[in-house]
Amino acid sequence: MKKLKIKPSTRSSFTTYAIVTAAFIAVQIMISTGSASNMFKGLLIPFCVYSIAAASLNLTVGILGELSLGQAGFMCIGAYSSAIFSVCTKDTITSAWIRFPIALLIGGIFAAIFGILIGIPVLRLRGDYLAIVTLAFGEIIKNVFNALYVGYDSSGLHFSLTSQGDLNLAPDGKMLINGALGVKGMPQDSTFVIGFVVLLLTLIILYNFIYSSTGRAVMSIRDNRIAAESVGLNITKYKLITFGLTAFLAGVAGAIFSHNLSTLQASKFDYNLSILILVFVVLGGIGSIRGSVIAAIVLTYLPEVLRKLNSDFGKYRMLIYSVVLIVMMIFTSNAKIRGFFAASFAKLKGLIIKDKNTPAKEAE
Amino acid sequence: MALLEVKKLGISFGGLRAVDDFSVSIEKGDLYGLIGPNGAGKTTIFNLLTGVYKPTDGSITLDGVNITGKSTIEINKAGIARTFQNIRLFSKLSVLDNVKAGLTNKYRYSTATGIFRLPKYFRLEREMTERALELLRPFELDGDADVIAANLPYGKQRKLEIARALATDPKLLLLDEPAAGMNPKETAGLMNTILTVRDDFGVTVLLIEHDMALVSGICEKLSVLNFGQLLCEGPTGQVLNDPEVIKAYLGE
Incomplete structure (x- = not known):
């Protein structure tokens, strides 16, 4: 029997799980000792939401190699479908521990269905064209929800795309989606613990997907489409699976997001959100799931910290934020600077562990 | 015939x-x-x-x-399997994974099996790795199994392409x-x-x-x-x- 050798893929994924878990424990200690500010506590759930959204988008951008700007649209679908479910069932299913997981699944499944439906025509396009069309679909989803009025009464569900009055609700009727005013009355089921658990599950799903034969096939298609076809890989099928999984996880992120709000409005899911999530992915490193999570947390936290510093400085926070973005972009895209960091990191590692093997690194 | x-x-x-x-x-x-x-x-x-x-x-x-x-x-x-005039490898994947990608259809398991790491995943992945190494051996590439395909010297890249084509059992x-x-x-x-x-x-x-x-x-x-x-x-x-x-x- 040989010496037990851990595969580089296993090491990479478990390092990420360990980092996330350690961060969770650190935060829990901070909360229990009272050293966490209210601002920080308020950001914990957004950290989880953006991390999940960014890590899952990296599946499409980094592993499949296609640029998608529809992430906010899928989050929107997940947010609305789960919110409606929770509003309707909060009186019948009283336990949040049962209701919320179902809501998360519903958010994910609805987003995945839309992801696949949109993916069938859209994934024929590539590169910039795909980015533009997904951006457009994201906006369509947002605007449809913005103009949608849904209510129910004893005679059933009522829909309208014009105004609340057109619903013709009976006096006992109840509004579910009130156009641009959105959905009200979701139970506040999102907690940091649930957010963390879902984030960890997301990471496990993503890593297991990447290091399975499906993930290998998807990366083969990314690296060389023609060669992938020549060994019998069904391009459309693998693209749809990847796009569907990305949408599913975005939907789950949207569901966590909506259960942290008192009012859910579609305007929150505009293209700025899609681009913000893409920025997390690009700065964290395309193809690096761990990087996406770290970038999402750092770049969500940074503007809030700058806002708090002091009132004069706070005015310039968006300016500072954008300068940080540019500097990070230069640092992560410059091969020489990256090489310098990699070399110093390797030296540091060599001092700690005398281990000379360099693992294969395709998607950490 | x-x-x-x-x-x-x-x-x-x-x-x-x-x-x-x-x-x-x-x-x-x-x-x-x-x-x-x-x-x-x-x-x-x-x-x-x-x-x-x-x-x-x-x-x-x-x-x-x-x-x-x-x-x-x-x-x-x-x-029918083929190689290409201008080499077309899965350049960011390892040598082993290039061949395993070619084996995808022969050792088929569902995406869910992969995500939930069911026993079938471990069994088929092990069989795939064994088969892939078997395919790499005649090309003297089994020692380079963990190398990223793009980093192989030219001659070996040509051989890897043949090994990958053979993986589909043509x-x-x-x-x-x-x-x-x-x-x-x-x-x-x-x-x-x-x-x-x-x-x-x-x-x-x-x-x-x-x-x-x-x-x-x-x-x-x-x-x-x-x-x-x-x-x-x-x-x-x-x-x-x-x-x-x-x-x-x-x-x-």
């Missing part, structure tokens, strides 16, 4: 007749060469055989099954200029590899090549193509001495 039976194959791109009235019959176990001057339509014939292009005329039959006009994926499942292997860019020593090694592939894996080989040392060294039969049309076919020695063939290559 022949393994590959091509009858009156033709394709036009607009007004250009790239391949016209091309017929060939390849027996099981043959090591068959397809030669001709640049632009004669050799790679186009490979693209027709593998479904990259759909023929405008004629028929292709593999082992008694009509595969004319089928998609690349269906043709691969029917039993009946017929198409090699598009396997010796391109190799020095005479590497070519000699490649000739042995191709013979090993034919004999040990039991595949029939059809290859395009400009290197006459390789063609006369290992091909048993040849077809010569010129301006999209069949110029001459037959046993290698006879074809290479044919005055028409010499004229096509060297001019009058």
Whole structure:
């Protein structure tokens, strides 16, 4: 029997799980000792939401190699479908521990269905064209929800795309989606613990997907489409699976997001959100799931910290934020600077562990 | 009955007749060469055989099954695998993963099995790795299994492409200029590899090549193509001495 050798893929994924878990424990200690500010506590759930959204988008951008700007649209679908479910069932299913997981699944499944439906025509396009069309679909989803009025009464569900009055609700009727005013009355089921658990599950799903034969096939298609076809890989099928999984996880992120709000409005899911999530992915490193999570947390936290510093400085926070973005972009895209960091990191590692093997690194 | 039976194959791109009235019959176990001057339509014939292009005329039959006009994926499942003139590897994947990608359809498990790491995942992944290493061994690539494909030296990249094609368990292997860019020593090694592939894996080989040392060294039969049309076919020695063939290559 040989010496037990851990595969580089296993090491990479478990390092990420360990980092996330350690961060969770650190935060829990901070909360229990009272050293966490209210601002920080308020950001914990957004950290989880953006991390999940960014890590899952990296599946499409980094592993499949296609640029998608529809992430906010899928989050929107997940947010609305789960919110409606929770509003309707909060009186019948009283336990949040049962209701919320179902809501998360519903958010994910609805987003995945839309992801696949949109993916069938859209994934024929590539590169910039795909980015533009997904951006457009994201906006369509947002605007449809913005103009949608849904209510129910004893005679059933009522829909309208014009105004609340057109619903013709009976006096006992109840509004579910009130156009641009959105959905009200979701139970506040999102907690940091649930957010963390879902984030960890997301990471496990993503890593297991990447290091399975499906993930290998998807990366083969990314690296060389023609060669992938020549060994019998069904391009459309693998693209749809990847796009569907990305949408599913975005939907789950949207569901966590909506259960942290008192009012859910579609305007929150505009293209700025899609681009913000893409920025997390690009700065964290395309193809690096761990990087996406770290970038999402750092770049969500940074503007809030700058806002708090002091009132004069706070005015310039968006300016500072954008300068940080540019500097990070230069640092992560410059091969020489990256090489310098990699070399110093390797030296540091060599001092700690005398281990000379360099693992294969395709998607950490 | 022949393994590959091509009858009156033709394709036009607009007004250009790239391949016209091309017929060939390849027996099981043959090591068959397809030669001709640049632009004669050799790679186009490979693209027709593998479904990259759909023929405008004629028929292709593999082992008694009509595969004319089928998609690349269906043709691969029917039993044709190929390599490319300009190497097309999965460049960011390891050598092992390149071959395992080729094994995807033979060791099929669902995406859910992979995500939930069911016992079947571990069993099939182990079998795949064993099979992939078995495929890499004759090419002396098993020692490089963890190397990223793009970092391999050129000669090894060519070999890896052949190993990946063999992973799909083909009946017929198409090699598009396997010796391109190799020095005479590497070519000699490649000739042995191709013979090993034919004999040990039991595949029939059809290859395009400009290197006459390789063609006369290992091909048993040849077809010569010129301006999209069949110029001459037959046993290698006879074809290479044919005055028409010499004229096509060297001019009058």
